[in-house]
Amino acid sequence: MPARPPAATRRTAVGAALLGLVAVGGCDLDDLDPRSDPAPGSGEPSEPPADADADLVETVVTALSTALAATSAVPPRDRAALRPLARLHRRHLAELGADEPVEGGVASMTAAQVRSREERLQRRLAxxxxxxxxxELARVLASMSAAVAQQLALPAPRPRGAGGGS
Structure with a gap:
């Protein structure tokens, strides 16, 4: 009887999904501005239509800014473990055209609390x-959700001094 090939791991499946989304999505929001399109049936420019996704983008930017601030609200010994998430949120904010957020304004919390908030953020992005x-925005947000899920799937580094030596 031939040997069965090994089953795909969760990390492999999430990674493949993320790569597929990035490849298909292109992650470029420049084409989302409907104000550059002329009004149908008229040769003259008209009042730009309201961007249906502007409020959604503002909501996402606020959530990402809060998540970024939370990565700095942990004790200094735990911040290193959250740096990959902080870098990820900065890249996502830049992709959405947001100014660099001011970090702070989040109450002190543990790394476990931040990871729990990140899980909620990942579901909200989806x-x-x-x-x-x-x-295009849907693909970008789905890609962001997958990227957060990928970071959360990585094992959490052990805090310094938790070596378990005798």
Whole structure:
């Protein structure tokens, strides 16, 4: 009887999904501005239509800024473990065209509390990707959700001094 190939791990599946989303999505929001499109049936420019996703983008930017601030609200010994998430949130904010957020304003919390908040953020990003009017924005938000999930799937580094030596 031939040997069965090994089953794909969760990390492999999430990584493949993330790569697929990035490859298909392109992660470029410059084409989302509907104000550059002329009004149908008229040769003259008209009042720019309201961007249906502007409020959604503002909501996402606020959530990402809060998540970024939370990565700095942990004790200094635990911050190193959260640096990959902080870098990820900075890249996502830049992708959405947000100014560099001011970190702070979040109460002190543990690394476990931050990871729990990140899990909620990941689910919210997935929900927001479904709510997006623009397909391009939907792909970007889904890609962001997958990237957060990928970071959370990595084993949490052990705090310094937790070596278990005798």
């Amino acid at each position: 929900d927001w990707s479904v709510q997006a009017e623009s397909g």
